[in-house]
Amino acid sequence: MNTITVEELKARLDNGEEINLLDVRESDEHEEFNIGGRLVPLGEIRMMALDDIEDWEGKDVVVYCRSGNRSGQAALVLEQAGYNPTNLVGGMLAWQEKFGN
Numbered sequence: 001m002n003t004i005t006v007e008e009l010k011a012r013l014d015n016g017e018e019i020n021l022l023d024v025r026e027s028d029e030h031e032e033f034n035i036g037g038r039l040v041p042l043g044e045i046r047m048m049a050l051d052d053i054e055d056w057e058g059k060d061v062v063v064y065c066r067s068g069n070r071s072g073q074a075a076l077v078l079e080q081a082g083y084n085p086t087n088l089v090g091g092m093l094a095w096q097e098k099f100g101n
Contacts, residue, residue: 001072001075001079001087002075002084002085002086002087003086003087003089004062004086004087004088005088005089005090005094006088006089006090006095006099009062009088010095010098010099013035019062020038020053020056020059020060020061021036021037021062021064022037022038022040022053022061022062022063022064022071022074022085023035023037023038023039023040023064023065024040024041024042024045024063024064024065024070024071024074025039025041025042025064025065025066025070026041027039027041029066033092033096033101034092035064035095038052038053040052040053042065042070042073042074045074045078046073046074046077048077048081050078050081053083056083057083058082058083059083059084060084060086061078061084061085061086062085062086062087062088063075063078063086063087064087064091064092064095065088065091065092066091066092067090067091067094068087068088068090068094071088072087
């Protein structure tokens with residue numbers, strides 16, 4: 001599984017790269033703080049309800065959650081479905097620790 005650090009992701013975003021961000025947390029977590037990712041909770045991904053991201057098939061997708069655990073699980077499912085996922089190491093906890101809100 002591919003991984004990316006929060007520093008690497010922020011640098012790419014700051015450089016204006018078009019990155020497909022997938023937030024696999026729950027909606028209340030997403031509303032509290034997010035970095036602009038499309039919300040598809042892990043439960044939906046496990047059920048292969050991937051309609052919300054079918055336009056990302058064959059493209060790079062950075063998957064994130066609170067700590068990196070759920071996004072790791074989601075990345076495995078996405079990989080099996082033909083996507084090219086990259087897991088954000090440390091998730092939003094690492095992002096907030098490094099960059100704040």
